[in-house]
Amino acid sequence: MIVxxxxxxxxxxxxxxxxxxxxxxxxxxxxxGAKPATAxxxxxxxxxxxxxxASAVKAARGGTTICLAAGSYGAIEASRLKKKPAVxxxxxxxxxxxxxxxxxxxxxxxxxxxxxFTEGIGISPSASRIAILGNEITGxxxxxxxxxxxxxKRVEAVRIEGNEIHDIDYTGAxxxxxxxxxxxxxxVRNMTIRDNTIKSPASDYIQxxxxxxATIDHNTFLGPSLLGSHQDHQDLVQIFGGGQxxxxxxxxxRNTGTQESLLFQEGAFSNVVIENNxxxxxxxxxxxxxxxxxxxxxxxxxxxxxxxxxxxxxLASSSAGSGYQIDHNVxxxxxxxxxxxxxxxxxxxxxxxxxxxxxxxxxxxxxVRNWKPSWVDTTDYTPLGLGFTAGFRx
Numbered sequence: 001m002i003v004x005x006x007x008x009x010x011x012x013x014x015x016x017x018x019x020x021x022x023x024x025x026x027x028x029x030x031x032x033g034a035k036p037a038t039a040x041x042x043x044x045x046x047x048x049x050x051x052x053x054a055s056a057v058k059a060a061r062g063g064t065t066i067c068l069a070a071g072s073y074g075a076i077e078a079s080r081l082k083k084k085p086a087v088x089x090x091x092x093x094x095x096x097x098x099x100x101x102x103x104x105x106x107x108x109x110x111x112x113x114x115x116x117f118t119e120g121i122g123i124s125p126s127a128s129r130i131a132i133l134g135n136e137i138t139g140x141x142x143x144x145x146x147x148x149x150x151x152x153k154r155v156e157a158v159r160i161e162g163n164e165i166h167d168i169d170y171t172g173a174x175x176x177x178x179x180x181x182x183x184x185x186x187x188v189r190n191m192t193i194r195d196n197t198i199k200s201p202a203s204d205y206i207q208x209x210x211x212x213x214a215t216i217d218h219n220t221f222l223g224p225s226l227l228g229s230h231q232d233h234q235d236l237v238q239i240f241g242g243g244q245x246x247x248x249x250x251x252x253x254r255n256t257g258t259q260e261s262l263l264f265q266e267g268a269f270s271n272v273v274i275e276n277n278x279x280x281x282x283x284x285x286x287x288x289x290x291x292x293x294x295x296x297x298x299x300x301x302x303x304x305x306x307x308x309x310x311x312x313x314x315l316a317s318s319s320a321g322s323g324y325q326i327d328h329n330v331x332x333x334x335x336x337x338x339x340x341x342x343x344x345x346x347x348x349x350x351x352x353x354x355x356x357x358x359x360x361x362x363x364x365x366x367x368v369r370n371w372k373p374s375w376v377d378t379t380d381y382t383p384l385g386l387g388f389t390a391g392f393r394x
Contacts, residue, residue: 040093041065041067041090041091041092041093042065043065043066043067043092044060044064044065044066045060045064045065045066045067046066046067046068046069046092047066047067047068047069047073048069048071049068049069049070049071049072049073049097050071050072050073050074051068051073052074053066053068053073053074053076053089053099054076054077054078054081057076057078057081057083057087057089057110058078058081060083060087061083062083062084062085062086062087062109063083063085063086063087064083064087064088065087065088065090066087066088066089066090067090067091067092067095068089068090068091068092068095068097068115069092069095069097070091070092070094070095070096070097071097071098072098072100073097073098073099073100074099074100075099075100075101075102075103075119076089076099076101076102076103076104077102077103077104078103078104078105078107079104079105079106080105080106080107081104081106081107081108081109081110082106082107082108082109083108083109083110084108084109084129085109086109086110086111086129086131087109087110087111088111088113089110089111089112089113089115090111090112090113090114090115091114091115096116097115097116098115098116098118099115099116099117099118100117100118100119101117101118101119101120101121101122101139102117102120102121102122102123103122104121104122104123104124104127105124105125106125106126106127106153107123107127107130108127108128108129108130109128109129109130110129110130110131111130111131111133112131112132112133112135113131113133113134113135114133114134114135115135115136116135116136117135117136117137117138117139118138118139119139119140119141120137120139120140120141120142120143120144120168120177121137121142121143121144122141122144122146122176122177123143123144123145123146123155123158124144124145124146124147124148124155124186125146125147125148125151125153125186126147126148126153126154126155127145127147127155127156127158128155128156128157128158129157130157130158130159131158131159131161132158132159132160132161132163133159133161133162133163134161134162134163135163135164136163136164136165136166137163137164137165137166137168138165138166138167138168139168140168140169140170140175140178140179141168141170141177141178141179141180142165142168142177142180142181142182142183142198142201143160143165143181143182143183144176144177144180144183145158145182145183145184145185145188145191146176146184146185146186147184147185147186147187147188147189148186148187149186149187153186153187154186154187154188154189155184155186155187155188155189156188156189156190157189157190158188158190158191158192159192159194160182160191160192160193160194160196161192161193161194161195161196162194162195162196163196163197164196164197164199165181165182165196165197165198165199165201166197166198166199166200167199167200167226168180168181168200168201168202168203168226169200169201169202169226170202170230174203174230174231174232178202178203179201179202179203179204179226179230179232180201180203180204180205180206180207181198181201181204181205181206182198182205182206182207183204183206183207183208184207184208184209184211184214185207185208185209186209187210187212188208188209188211188212188214189211189212189213190212190213191208191211191213191214191215192215192217193206193214193215193216193217193219194215194216194217194218194219195217195218195219196219196220197219197220197221197222198219198220198221198222199221199222199223200222200223200224200225200226201225201226201234202225202226202227202228202230202232202234203227203230203232203233203234204233204234204235204236204237204238204258205221205235205236205237205256205258206236206237206238207235207237207238207239207240208237208238208239208240208243209239209240209241210239210240210241210242210243210267211239211243211244211246212243212244212245213244213245214239214243214245214246214247215247215249216237216247216248216249216251217247217248217249217250217251218249218250218251219251219252220251220252220253220254221236221251221252221253221254221256221282222253222254222255222256223254223255223256223257224255224257225256225257225258227257227258227259233259234258234259235258235259235260235261235262235263236253236256236258236260236261236262236282236283237261237262237263238260238263238264238265239263239264239265239269240263240265240266240267241266241267242266242267242268242269243264243267243269244269244270244271245270245271246264246269246271246272246273247273248262248273248274248275248277249273249274249275249276249277250275250276250277251277251278252277252278252280252392253277253278253279253280253282254278254280254281254282255280255281255282256282256283257283257284258282258283258284258285259283259284259285260283260285260286260287260289261279261282261283261286261287261288261306262274262287262288262289262290263286263289264289264290264291264293265289265291265313265315266291266315267291268294268318268319269291269292269293269294269296270293270294270295271293271294271295272290272293272295272296272297273296273297274288274290274296274297274298274299274301275297275298275299275300275301276299276300276301276392276393277301277302277392278301278302278304278380278381278392278394279301279302279303279304279306280302280304280305280381281304281305281306281333282303282305282306283306283307283308284307285307285308286306286307286308286309286310286311287303287306287307287308287309287310288303288309288310288311288312289311289313290310290311290312290313291313291314291315291318291321292313292314292315292318292319292320292321292346292349293321293324294321294322294323295322295323296321296323296324296325296326296349296350297325298310298312298324298325298326298327298329299325299326299327299328299329300328300329300389300390300391300392300393301329301330301391301392302329302330302381302383302391302392303329303330303331303332303334303339303340304330304332304333304373304381305332305333305335306331306333306334306335306339307334307335307336308334308335308336308337309331309334309337309338309339309340309341309361310331310339310340310341311340311341311342311343312324312326312341312342312343312346312349313343313344313346314342314343314344314345314346316344316345320345320349321345321346321349321350322349322350323349323350324346324349324350324351324352325350325351326350326351326352326353326355327351327352327353327354327355327364328354328355328388328389328390328391329355329356329390329391330355330356330357330381330383330390330391330392331355331356331357331358331361331362332356332357332358332371332373333358333373334358334359338357338359338361339357339358339359339361339362340352340355340357340361340362341361342363347363351364352364352367353365353366353367354366354367354388354390355367355368355390356368356371356383356386356390356391357369357370357371358370358371358372358373366388368386368387371386380392380393380394
């Protein structure tokens with residue numbers, strides 16, 4: 001029995017030591033906005049300002065953490081950085097490291113943590129196991145991902161979490177990725193965009209083309225819009241060309257001033273979930289234009305101060321949608337048109353009930369129409385006086 005206890009104690013100590021050593025290298029998140037790390041950081045290699053980060057990553061073994069001293073660094077330009085386990089690049093404790101962007105070709109196994117990028121991050125034509133965590137990103141472009149399906153390439157398993165992406169603007173002609181907060185086009189799969197703040201881009205806050213499994217969760221979208229005189233169309237989230245397993249949950253958009261908020265169009269969609277979001281004076285056009293999907297949940301959302309409200313659309317030349325569950329939402333303060341409406345066949349694609357509208361547009365026998373708005377507060381817009389739970393809950 002004594003021997004067993006000694007062996008168990010030894011095992012616990014070994015596991016604790018391993019956790020202490022590996023913990024910082026396995027960090028899953030970091031404070032948004034590239035704030036200097038204050039907690040002790042485990043570093044396998046240290047670089048001084050001006051060092052070539054790409055060369056250091058190429059030379060590193062898988063699992064290495066490279067720590068950057070305070071100061072400025074050139075852009076990370078590299079091809080085929082493939083590491084397993086992933087290599088981490090982050091500031092040393094208390095340091096602010098400024099990076100002049102990143103252009104990565106076919107990377108795999110890379111984590112960029114807590115850095116300040118003065119230009120954006122571009123990844124193409126393939127990538128996997130990429131984590132962009134707790135960085136501050138500003139400049140002419142944010143994060144650009146392109147999976148080049150034309151040559152059989154894809155971008156997959158990318159986590160974009162806890163970042164502050166702001167003031168994404170450009171002058172002159174719009175080049176690839178310019179003005180976008182996050183853009184994922186081509187063959188992109190298994191994307192997670194979570195806990196970011198995206199403020200003041202000149203183009204879409206987020207844009208995808210035909211994504212497969214994209215999760216957009218717990219993000220904050222803020223204005224003002226920088227669209228200005230650019231010859232561009234700006235949405236909060238635009239997805240064109242269809243897509244499957246798309247989740248937009250627990251997000252807040254305030255005074256974003258986009259031409260539209262959610263525009264899902266031009267293709268076959270399936271398994272779309274839009275749940276527990278707040279759209280607070282978000283759009284100068286529609287808050288929602290959602291084209292047909294095989295399975296759509298639109299639930300527990302609050303839309304307040306939209307210009308044209310939410311429209312569930314029907315592209316007559318495409319197959320009908322199905323499995324719609326549009327319920328427990330609050331639509332108020334629409335400047336023109338209806339708070340919520342359907343087009344063509346869309347009214348018959350599922351259930352529309354237990355919704356609340358300030359005008360008479362909410363359909364369903366249990367819905368509340370011509371509701372006089374009453375709120376706990378005008379920050380989260382929690383409604384008062386309803387007979388059922390509806391709308392956004394923080």
